[in-house]
């Protein structure tokens with residue numbers, strides 16, 4: 001009896017070991033991305049076993065495979081298991097590039113028609129969502145090397161250009177050109193191509209006319225005070 005139990009234990013351990021090896025080979029790029037992007041990550045094994053962002057991605061890759069071969073129920077089933085375990089909801093129809101990393105994870109939502117490039121980092125609570133109930137492409141397209149901050153909402157069929165940063169809690173509802181930093185509600189560009197935006201002079205990239213008016217009024221008050 002004892003020897004049977006020991007054999008079962010050995011088989012279980014072997015299965016877990018094989019699973020770990022497979023995950024570390026198949027997802028090595030994603031694991032390295034997590035290691036690179038999270039200063040708190042100490043080891044490969046820690047990421048494989050304890051990072052919910054990686055677990056959600058593994059479930060997503062399986063669900064996406066089922067989605068592609070039109071097994072929609074199974075695909076959704078997998079994505080719901082992932083949501084239950086990790087608190088991250090990635091629709092199996094979304095397209096996600098290489099070296100994708102979700103840090104902390106919980107509360108992340110990625111919609112069905114979202115497209116995400118390579119080397120993208122999402123923090124907890126980030127949403128790539130739609131703005132209504134229209135069918136067709138209704139979620140954002142995110143370029144390569146983009147960071148989407150904690151709690152940020154990127155909504156609608158818009159494009160976030162390569163190498164952009166979306167600030168924590170920003171709400172972005174318009175296209176963002178490459179190499180931009182966007183903050184606030186609604187999101188406005190504060191930096192582009194490494195330069196701080198001169199909000200008063202830039203009338204093309206301002207996404208928020210109310211903010212612009214307030215800034216103009218502030219300037220007028222400053223000038224009046226000087227006089």
Ligand SMILES: CC(C)(COP(=O)(O)OP(=O)(O)OC[C@H]1O[C@@H](n2cnc3c(N)ncnc32)[C@H](O)[C@@H]1OP(=O)(O)O)[C@@H](O)C(=O)NCCC(=O)NCCS
Nearest residue numbers: 123148149150165166167168169170181182183184190191
């Ligand atoms: C948006 C972000 C990328 C800006 O980084 P940055 O380019 O270094 O910009 P700075 O820190 O120089 O800030 C530029 C301006 O934007 C403001 N700002 C920065 N982040 C902001 C945010 N999330 N919301 C509103 N305003 C913000 C700053 O106060 C500053 O304003 P000022 O010019 O009037 O002083 C960064 O602040 C951010 O939000 N990153 C997300 C990180 C995250 O979610 N971490 C979670 C870890 S658990």
